[in-house]
Structure formats: C-alpha cells, structure tokens
Amino acid sequence: MSAAPRAHELGIIGCHVCGLVCREPAGDDAACPRCGAALHRRKQGSLGRTWALLIAAFILYIPANVLPIMRTMSLGDADDNTIISGVVELWVKGSPSLAVIVFTASIVVPMTKFLVLGTLLVTTQRDSDWALRQRAKLYRAVEVIGYWSMLDVFVVALLTALVRFGFFSQVEPLPGVVFFGLTVILTMFASMSFDPRLMWDGPDHD
Amino acid sequence: MSTPGHGLAGTGDADDVAHGQVRAPAAALLICEHCDTVHRSRPLAPGEEIRCVRCGALLARWHALDAGGMLALVLTALIVFVIANVWPVVTLGLGAQQSSATLWGMILTMWEQSSQVVSVVAAATLFFFPLNKMLMLGWVLLFARDGRRAPGFAPIMRTLHYLQPWTMTEVFVLGALVSIVKARAYFDVQADPGIWAYGVLTLLITIFSGIDLRRLWDATEPDA
Structure with a gap:
C-alpha cells in the first residue's frame, strides 16, 4: 500500500456534506450519522449522468449561439444581436477590455467546459493514468469558472429592464438568451455530477 | 437516521478506524473529496493551508474569523443586501426621460417579456438563494458563538452545502458593469446606490467564499 492510502482501501468513507469520517457502511442507502446526508463511496451513476447533461447542454448551446439573444429597437428600426455580434459591438463602440471579458464568459468558458469534461x-x-494531477486541476478549474457564463444572460435582462423608452428606444430579450441560460445551468449540473475520484480508481497510479 | 453498524464517527473512538495503518481518531482524519486520499489532520498556523498529496486539492485552510466575526460579516452583508435591492442599480436618461432598474424590476420585466426561465434563474440565484444563505448562516452562527448547535442545525448545514454553487451575485455585478458600458453609447448613464451596494456585497461574498463552513461541525457540540 502506498504512503497515502485511499479511503476505500481503509474501509472508511468521508461524508461529502460535513466531512465526517466513518466506517464504510454495508448497505447502499446509508446516511451520515452526524448531518444526515446520504453517504456514497462515489457519486451514483456519475459518468452516465455527466455525459447526458453535457450532451444536452451542447445541443442547447447551438441555438444559444445561432439565435439572437436581444433585439434593440430604435425609432422603428430593429437590430438583433447574437452573443458574438454583441461582443463585436462592445469591442467597436464601448470597451475592448469588457468585450474580452464577455467573450471569455460566453464563448471560452462554455467551450472549455465541454472540452474539459468530455476529455475527463x-x-x-x-482508466487512463495520463496527466492525472493536471486533469484533477482542470476539473477544479472548471468547477470554479462555470457560473461566470451567466454574465450575458444578466446583461440582457438588465438592459431589457433599463431601456424602456417606447418608440425611441427599447430592448427585448429573444429566445437565444433562454437557450444560453439553460446551457449554463446544464453544464453546472454536469460538472457537479462528475466524480473526480473515479479518475484515481483506475490501475494503480503510484 | 442512524445506520446500524457504523456508529463510530460520533464517538470519535480511536480504534474504530484502525486498520493497522491509521491509528488517529476518526475526527482527526481528512479525506480528500477529489481523490479519496486519507490524510491526518493537524492544527494550522496562520495563513497555512493543507493540500492533498495525491491530487493537489485544497483540504483545509486556516481561518482568522471565529463564529462571532463571521456573524458580524453576515449581518453586514444582510444590510448591504437590503440596500442593493431597494435602491435602483442604474438609471438611464434619454432627453428628458429617465428609466431606472432594480433587481426585482429586472426579474419582473423578464417574466413579462416571455423569458420566464431567465426570470426564475435570476430570482433564485440573485435573490432567494443569497437571502436564504445569509439568514440560515446568521441563525446557525448566533448559536455557534457559544459552541451550541442551533435548532435545525443539520438540515440547515446540508441546505447551505447544496446552495453553495448557486448564488451568482458577483456575476450580476459584472453584468451591470457591462450593461453600463453598452448603454453609455446611446444614453446618459448614472450609477445608483444599488450598484455600490452590490460592489460591497461582492467583496463580502469573496471573503466568505474562502470559509469552509464544515468547521462549524467541529466548533459546536450537539445538545445532550
């Protein structure tokens, strides 16, 4: 046995909610004696569930990018913006640095999540033991950055509430923003349902 | 609730976990959530943190704040939260017309504009979850100051754990900044007290995000 034993080798289990360490229960439906949360050695059905959520998120990500997310009406003219055209407009008319932030949150972060979770x-x-520590780090990074993708959704919502000058100027949300919001939520669920401990369960890595 | 055959954890009995390898009491063990590696816990020096030897994930971190300090932070955050929600965030001017938005104005507008999904997500992640988090945390800390567990401690702590990833106030603040810059091209933009309150709230949330609430389990005793 290696210098750093793993919990299941010692027959113990850590509660994922309160951190209590207790002896591995025999049954499947055990609860933590301290906080009452369900005790699992590994998240149940982790890989299948993560695949399902990730694929669903990717399917929704297509209309989220193709469909416009926002309509700006000004003196009778309607101008529809997709995520990308919104970034371009921000770059040209407002501030390039903010455009980079929005581009990162709306395009780079979701794409990274698809790629990283797919690879993991x-x-x-x-049961690959390729770059295990780096893969572990990637997973932690994906967990941290995931929710920042909601940025564009809040921008559209706030502009809709703000720009209400009737005929002169008006902003309306378009279906793309709903698809995008759903994509973000599904990718968050996908990264939560992935169990990084499974990466280390393969062949002996030490 | 309790399961037959593993009542060891509550007692923290040394030999219960002993399998030849581990002689420390159960309470002194840390199991890495990311790779299942078992570590021995130890007291931390100021500023110190323990990382998993196998995967590098953060296991434990030293905290400067005790329960009383955290309670003060939660109360501050609650007051700022009220200000942030009552005052408008931004006001736009077009000629003589003015239009301002609060968080709830935004939520209701999205509902009317047939984007109910966005409306519900915003209401949950920007209002109900953060508010409930602060109230529950405040309640728990009120008792934890004396080392006691508040009524409903276990279900509240479980709920707090599951709510953790679903509050997005920081993202909303950045969204407000982006909106201001976007609107500045066409309108007179005026930042209102709401946005400053949200800025302060983001700061408080950042401080809180570094705190592992699990230590409240060790800092409190169940009522006998």
Missing part, C-alpha cells in the same frame, strides 16, 4: 469522461472511462 473519456480518459476516466478508459
């Missing part, structure tokens, strides 16, 4: 799922299913 495939390598974990193959």
